[in-house]
Amino acid sequence: MQYGTYTLAERLRRLIKTRAYDTIIAVDVGGDILADKNDFETLLTPMVDLACLDIIGEMPDWISAYLAVVVPGVCGEVPRERIDDIIAESRKNHSLIDVIDFNEYSPYYKKYEMLNREINHRTGSYSHTEWMIKGIVQQKPAANIKAVYEKSYQIGKREWRIRFPVEIGKDYFNRIYFFDLKHFKSHRSHIKMKYHTVIDGFMKSRLMGTCGTEVDMSSVPLQFEKEEMKMPVFLLTPCCHTDAVQRRDIINYGLRKVTEGSIDRVLIYAKDRSLITGNVRAYSSELGEDFVLLSRNPEPSQVIDALHYSYVNSKEVFCSA
Numbered sequence: 001m002q003y004g005t006y007t008l009a010e011r012l013r014r015l016i017k018t019r020a021y022d023t024i025i026a027v028d029v030g031g032d033i034l035a036d037k038n039d040f041e042t043l044l045t046p047m048v049d050l051a052c053l054d055i056i057g058e059m060p061d062w063i064s065a066y067l068a069v070v071v072p073g074v075c076g077e078v079p080r081e082r083i084d085d086i087i088a089e090s091r092k093n094h095s096l097i098d099v100i101d102f103n104e105y106s107p108y109y110k111k112y113e114m115l116n117r118e119i120n121h122r123t124g125s126y127s128h129t130e131w132m133i134k135g136i137v138q139q140k141p142a143a144n145i146k147a148v149y150e151k152s153y154q155i156g157k158r159e160w161r162i163r164f165p166v167e168i169g170k171d172y173f174n175r176i177y178f179f180d181l182k183h184f185k186s187h188r189s190h191i192k193m194k195y196h197t198v199i200d201g202f203m204k205s206r207l208m209g210t211c212g213t214e215v216d217m218s219s220v221p222l223q224f225e226k227e228e229m230k231m232p233v234f235l236l237t238p239c240c241h242t243d244a245v246q247r248r249d250i251i252n253y254g255l256r257k258v259t260e261g262s263i264d265r266v267l268i269y270a271k272d273r274s275l276i277t278g279n280v281r282a283y284s285s286e287l288g289e290d291f292v293l294l295s296r297n298p299e300p301s302q303v304i305d306a307l308h309y310s311y312v313n314s315k316e317v318f319c320s321a
Contacts, residue, residue, distance in 0.1 A: 001047055001214060004196045009055045016063060023064045024056055026181060027115060029129050030075025033067070034086045034184075037191065037208070039078050044151070044212040044239055047201045050193035057185030065181035066097075070112055071136065072177060074129050076149045076166030077211075083169060087177065095184035100176045104137045108176055136173050144170050153217040153238060155254055156262065164241040195314075197222075199307070202235060203314035206269075207290065212239030217250075222306045231303055233293070236266040248275040255280050258296050265295040267307075287311045 003011070015021070026033075033049035040046065056065050073083040090096035102108040116130055128149050136145070145168040153160045191208075195201035198220045205213045216239055219232040236254040238247055251272050257263040259281045270292050282294040285304055288311055293299070 001051075001198050001201060004198075004200070005051045005055055005194045006196060008051075009058070012055060013059070016059070022062065023066070024059065024181070025066045025068060026052060026056055027068045027070065027112075029070045029112075029127075029133070030077065031069045031072035031083055031086075031177075032075050032077040034069065034072065034083075034090075035078050036086070036188065039082055040209045041211055041240065042079060043077050043210045044241075045077070045214045046205050046208070046210045047193065047195075047214050050191060050205075051195070051201065053181070053185055053188065054191075054193050057182050057188075059182075067179040067181040067184060069177045069179070071129075071133055071168070071175065072172045073166075073168050074132050074136075074172070076128065076147075076164070076168075080144070080167045080169045083172065089187075090177075090179060090184065093183075093187060095179050095187060096177060097180050098178040100178065102137075102174055102176060109137065112176075132168070136168075141173065142170065144168060151212075151239065151241070153250065155217070155250070155257060158253055160238075160242075160246050160250055162239065162241050162246065197310065199233070199310045200314055203291075203310055206237070207314055211241065213237075222303060231264070231300075233307070234263050234266045236268045236272075247272070248277070251275045252277055255282065255294060258282050258294060261296055264297070265293060265299070265303075268292050268294065288315065290315075 028049060032043055032045065033053055035043055035046070035049075059065060072087065073080050078086070087096065100108055102112075132145075132147070147166055147168070148163050149166050151162045151164075153162065193201070193204065195204055198215060199222065202213050202215050202220065216235055216237045219234045221232050234254065236251060238250050242250065251268060252275070254263065254266050255276065258266055268291070270286070270290055273292060280294070282296060283298050285293040285295070285299060287293065287307055291311065293304070293307060
């Protein structure tokens with residue numbers, strides 16, 4: 001997300017050439033990377049997964065690429081029934097090449113734990129999927145697991161907890177599914193997730209109809225003509241799992257922070273304007289029919305131009321996909 005997919009793809013090609021690699025193994029926990037267009041309405045973190053599938057799927061022919069999916073469905077982003085369909089489709093078109101069972105002592109599980117430790121060290125986070133997989137491995141449940149996952153949003157000192165139900169199919173417990181990544185990607189060629197900047201990736205994801213993105217409710221830098229500007233925009237865009245009361249509260253609290261001066265500008269969905277209550281002292285700029293920028297002060301033309309350029313470019317890519 002930080003560098004954009006074009007820069008990341010070029011860096012990966014240089015790394016492959018420098019190290020003389022001939023194989024790439026991508027690892028995904030939960031299987032949201034397997035999603036098709038019909039699954040976007042439940043995806044919370046589409047940018048990284050779909051972009052990685054795009055980047056690796058387009059590596060040179062002489063590079064072998066494999067995708068290992070650990071416990072499909074455990075992330076809760078793709079419903080269990082759709083996981084069933086995707087696995088069945090992948091068997092039929094031969095993009096699924098192997099399934100490995102594991103337990104807490106197997107080398108595959110040890111490698112998974114090693115990857116988790118490295119990710120936790122780099123991000124300082126601990127995910128639902130990690131503790132859920134650990135519980136599955138240790139407790140060995142015999143039936144599907146129904147649970148409630150939680151996502152938190154924060155603006156200043158105020159926090160909201162968004163809850164949503166998930167079901168994890170018992171057929172996927174303690175299993176890693178291996179795919180021929182390029183073959184699998186050939187059946188997802190209609191999904192394009194390439195972007196130059198974070199705001200591009202955000203807009204493309206949302207225009208595709210995803211439930212959320214990795215950067216919702218956070219500030220992202222604007223970039224225009226390859227020059228990063230020190231004028232961040234706060235994406236006041238809670239995910240679709242947010243109930244109506246929470247959504248109205250979040251939108252109005254964020255706009256209050258603009259009025260108070262602690263946030264300079266926010267981007268909201270045009271449809272969320274109907275949730276605004278009271279008087280909001282902010283300058284408004286529409287981005288097509290989908291987004292509205294609300295700012296404490298009149299915006300420099302380059303800010304509006306940067307957002308408009310990103311929106312138009314994302315809209316064109318989405319409509320042509």
